[in-house]
Amino acid sequence: MDIKQIEALSSVISASAAQLKELQDSLKTTQHSASTARAEFLKPSLEVVAAASQLIALVRTPERYLMDMSTGHQLSSSLRVVVETNVVEILREKGKGPKKALHIKEIGAYNRVNYLKLGRVMRLLATHHVFEEVSPNVFANNTISLAMDTGKSLAQLEAAPEEKYDGSNGIAALVGLFSDETMHNSVGIAEILKSPETTNSFSPFDAPFSIAWPGTRNIKMYDWLNLPENKPRLKRFGMAMNGMNSMTPPDAILRGFNWSSLAPGSIVVDCGGGVGSVSLPIVQTCPQIHLIVQDTGPVVAEAPAFWKANQPEALAQGRVSFQAHNFFEPQPAENTNIAVYLLRMIMHNWPDAECVQILKRVRAACTPNTRIVIVDNIMLYASRDQTVEGADVGAQDPDALAPEPLLANWGAANSLSYKQDINMLSNHNACERTVPEFADLLGPAGFKIVEVHQAHQSWLPQIVAVPI
Ligand SMILES: C[S@@+](CC[C@H](N)C(=O)[O-])C[C@H]1O[C@@H](n2cnc3c(N)ncnc32)[C@H](O)[C@@H]1O
Incomplete structure (x- = not known):
């Protein structure tokens, strides 16, 4: 066991925990959910998570460590069970006592799941700090399980199960x-x-x-x-x-490209924008901007309802409009003089050749002043040396790397990016990319990178590029 390394990591945890306490005292807030997350908390939180995970890898026996990893799928399966059988909502609505707890027999009576099996699923989760087992076979929600609360009543869930996620934090x-x-x-x-x-x-x-x-x-x-x-x-x-979006502060999209610098009347196209939820803060904070939300027909059809619920004034003022559009086709002819094309979590869905095609379609519709803003994970190597022979590193964010003795890419504190990379492989044969890999897509499509905003690994980074 490398005791020196263990001591160094313990010191990181102590120092960062002290910083978190100081911040919490001075700001009189917690940072447990995205809605209350403050930029100041992010770095010390990441340091604690990165150092604690590194510490676990050092002190666990290798065999035990590998078995923990290779059985990780049971956590996913168990989470799916509790989400699909409304356990969080049952505990919130029917739980008894100060902790709003229920015996598994009672939970099973509400969701019609065999209580002996459900209890085991919940215990595995409680063992990983999702739910609390307050006494044998009696469970309650905790801060982590409550993040999965859709806010629906049991009557609503029973009457319209297909609407379970509507209006929730997602x-x-x-x-x-x-x-x-x-x-x-x-x-x-x-x-x-x-x-x-x-x-x-x-x-x-x-x-x-x-x-x-x-x-x-x-x-x-x-x-x-x-x-x-x-x-x-x-x-x-x-x-x-x-x-x-709920995993990031609501204004995360504003912490990169300077949207307020756009001139009055500027048009922003959110390509593959879903219902446009990411662009909502842009429209809310930059009244001079007109937004076009583009996506496939069935997706964009859902968008007006989202805007009606969240920013009806923008709809009424005609500041947001919707286009059913396939981004492999030329941009609609009316999209002239677009100030910014926003592509959030689009590139990571597609292999390189398809990304270049999408970017070329955007490039063909650009004026010399158009910007593109790519919002996606930006991958770092786990090694401290980030240079790859022959790769054009180009613009880099100097604060992107974690300090020693942490893994340079923030290790487990940043593991979601690496899991998403494998998710993209699984779903689309696609990937997350490093800055040079983005440059390799952008160059052939006729763009060059001018800004990289990468400092905080748990918020989605941004790359700004211009036509060449
Ligand atoms: C990962 S989601 C990202 C959605 C949104 N940009 C966001 O960040 O929340 C990818 C989006 O691309 C859209 N999409 C997939 N293929 C498309 C195509 N050929 N043309 C336009 N949009 C497409 C999907 O419908 C989906 O909304």
């Missing part, structure tokens, strides 16, 4: 997406990587998704989601994208 929907479609898709990664027919293919048709479900061999995941029989999955996917 976290339960995101847990559903990750623990259902994405987990299912990832089961076949080894087969796809070992097969000589598919291992070197970067076609979206050769994603592990293609062997995950009956009839998916010749269809891409987004087209499959758009099939009429997958309407509930598409609906959940849309809400899951909202969940991605």
Whole structure:
């Protein structure tokens, strides 16, 4: 055991914890949920998580460590059970006593799940700090499980189960997406990587998704989601994208490209924008901007309802409009003089060739003054040396790397980016990218990178590029 390293990591934890306490005292706030997250908390929180995980890897026996990892899928499966059987909502509405707890027999009577099996699922989760087992077989929500509360009453959930995620923070929907479609898709990664027919293919048709479900061999995941029989999955996917937003402070999109610098009347196109939830803060804070939300027909059809619920004034003033558009086709002819094309979590859905096609379509519609803003994970190597021979590192954010003795890429504190990379492989045969890898897509499409905003690894970074 490397005691020196253990001591160094313990010191990081103590120092960062002291910093968190000081901040909490001075700001009189907690930072447990995205809605209250303050920029000041982010770095010390990341340091604690990165150092604690590194510490666990050092003190656990290697065998035990590997077994913990290789059984990780049970956590996903268990989360899916509690989300799909409304356990969080049952405890919130029917729980008794100060902790609003219920015996598993009572939970099982509400959701009609065998209570002995449900109890085991809940215990695994409580063992990982999701729910609290307040006494044997009696469980209560805790701060972490409550993040999956859709806010619906049991009567609403019973009457319209397909509306479970509507109007929620999207976290339960995101847990559903990750623990259902994405987990299912990832089961076949080894087969796809070992097969000589598919291992070197970067076609979206050769994603592990293609062997995950009956009839998916010749269809891409987004087209499959758009099939009429997958309407509930598409609906959940849309809400899951909202969940991605809930994980970041509401104004995260504003902490990069300077949207308020745009001139009055500037038009921003949110390409593959879903219902436009990401652009909502831009419209709210920059009254001079007109927004066009673009996505496939079935997705964009849901967008007016979202804006009606969240920013009806923008709808009434005509400051937001909607376009059903396939981003592999030329931009609609009316989209002249666009100030910014925003592509958030689009590039990571597509292999390189398709990304270049999408970017070329955008480039063809650019004026010399158009900017594109790509919002996606930006990958770092786990090694301290980030240079790759022959790669153009270009613009870099100097605060991106974690300090020693932490892993340079923030290790487990940043693991969601690396899991998302494998999710993208599973779903679309696509990937998350480093700055030089983004440069390799942008160059052939006729753009160059001018800004990189990457400092805080748990908020989605931004790349700003201009036509060349
Ligand atoms: C990962 S989601 C990101 C949504 C949104 N930008 C956000 O950040 O919440 C990718 C989006 O791309 C859309 N999409 C997929 N294929 C498309 C296509 N060919 N043309 C336009 N949009 C597409 C999907 O419907 C989906 O809304």
